[in-house]
Amino acid sequence: WPKLAVMASGNGSNFEALVKATQNHTLEAEIVCLVCDHADAYVIERAKHLQIPAIILEPRDFKDKNHYERAIVKGLEAYDVDVIILAGYMRIVTPYMLDKYPGHILNIHPALLPHFPGRQGIQDAWDAGVSQTGVTVHLIDSGIDSGPILAQQTVDITEDDTLETLEAKIHQVEQRLYAKTIQEFLQAEKEK
Numbered sequence: 001w002p003k004l005a006v007m008a009s010g011n012g013s014n015f016e017a018l019v020k021a022t023q024n025h026t027l028e029a030e031i032v033c034l035v036c037d038h039a040d041a042y043v044i045e046r047a048k049h050l051q052i053p054a055i056i057l058e059p060r061d062f063k064d065k066n067h068y069e070r071a072i073v074k075g076l077e078a079y080d081v082d083v084i085i086l087a088g089y090m091r092i093v094t095p096y097m098l099d100k101y102p103g104h105i106l107n108i109h110p111a112l113l114p115h116f117p118g119r120q121g122i123q124d125a126w127d128a129g130v131s132q133t134g135v136t137v138h139l140i141d142s143g144i145d146s147g148p149i150l151a152q153q154t155v156d157i158t159e160d161d162t163l164e165t166l167e168a169k170i171h172q173v174e175q176r177l178y179a180k181t182i183q184e185f186l187q188a189e190k191e192k
């Protein structure tokens with residue numbers, strides 16, 4: 001089965017959902033490692049619990065971003081990773097890593113791209129007062145939340161929603177959509 005690395009910076013609810021999807025075989029892949037850029041991120045606790053090895057690398061420990069990403073790629077190569085899954089990884093991936101895994105880095109974003117890119121997709125849609133937002137899964141390129149879209153699902157913002165209920169709805173959609181889209185992506189890769 002294809003080997004996936006998940007890269008995450010914070011809470012890790014998507015990471016955990018993806019690991020569970022591999023365990024119940026809705027996602028036919030192996031998550032071989034977590035890559036995390038914050039030593040105190042909660043996702044690291046989840047990885048321990050789920051017995052997934054974690055590569056923890058903080059950019060401030062490196063001379064520059066290039067050295068930081070070289071260290072990540074070394075780690076990924078040691079695990080023989082086929083596809084990189086960004087799940088709340090709050091950094092821009094540089095051309096160095098993009099060139100190492102061309103067309104094989106996926107990202108999830110909590111809005112209907114190209115609307116509301118950036119770190120606060122849910123909040124920004126909420127503040128804009130739109131009646132519909134959603135979730136996007138896309139391939140990564142060198143921009144911020146840009147790159148070819150693989151899947152989108154809408155989420156309605158209703159009268160009785162608060163920012164908190166909207167966040168909960170988005171996260172619920174994310175967790176199903178990501179596993180499903182990765183599975184479809186891997187299937188299409190296999191048929192290439």
Ligand code: GAR
Pocket residue numbers: 008009010011012013014015087088089090108109110117118119120121145171174
């Ligand atoms: C998710 O909502 C993801 O879509 C978002 O970060 C959250 C991480 O949650 N990503 C972005 O905003 C990327 N620009 P999690 O750590 O619980 O999976």
